[in-house]
Amino acid sequence: MVRAPCCDKMGLKKGPWTPEEDQILVSFIHKHGHDNWRALPKQAGLLRCGKSCRLRWINYLRPDIKRGNFTLEEEDTIIQLHEMLGNRWSAIAAKLPGRTDNEIKNVWHTHLKKRLSQHQTKPDTNKKNSKTKNKTKSKPSVVSLSSDEFPSSSTEVSSITDTTDHSGVDNIKAENIVDSWECFPEIDESFGSDNSSTPPLNSDKYQPQVPLFSIDGVTGAHQNIDDDSMEFWYELFINAGGEGNFIAQF
DNA sequence: AAGTCTGTCAACCGCCGGCTG
């Protein structure tokens, strides 16, 4: 028997997700949940198949995703669990709250396998990751604004707004943003599920690879943050009611 | 400075198993 394709491929988009698609997906799930992945894209107005939506949510947009480099402890845990469980990435991920099976699988193939073989040949030493891409090169910056503080479309927020263009949120520049970790307990709280094992966000080991956002009731992460993305998340914030705090971490 | 190599990771593909009618 030939199985029908998971979805009708005709007219469905593939490839990287755009911020607009992310916004639609997050907003929809925030409002309606995700009882039926196959029906979700149609209901949400997305030209994606259900699987793609599910994957995007699970691996990237889910609020309780822990972003950032893996700590040594996490890596050791993965190695131990892999010895016990083999390539059962989802089972391993279940033991590492906030980490996805996809992420763990990637780390295993790109980093840990190598690390293990190095251990076997020459004990320890050189983490010769001269080529290791580290997307987080510096301590992230933080925006923390209440809805009252956030600029309206034509208002500028003095402490965080670049004044070269006065079109509102487009103007937020990372270099002007408060460089502080103090706001992060708010992110922890909003992340909700199982925070107990989340390493302190002000830990040196916690280096987010992509910006994180915590908007009261809506939380997310975004790669390649730029001003447009910031606007995207702010609009999401407003759509969600615009109450509470809008926080962005770069 | 330009071209090439290499590592990383988001996303896709196809299979599997559970559930339901």
Next chain:
DNA sequence: TCAGCCGGCGGTTGACAGACT
């Protein structure tokens, strides 16, 4: 019991960016 649907999982790919020559 069986066929079909659906979500979940693991393997794989390809684009991209940084490192190297």
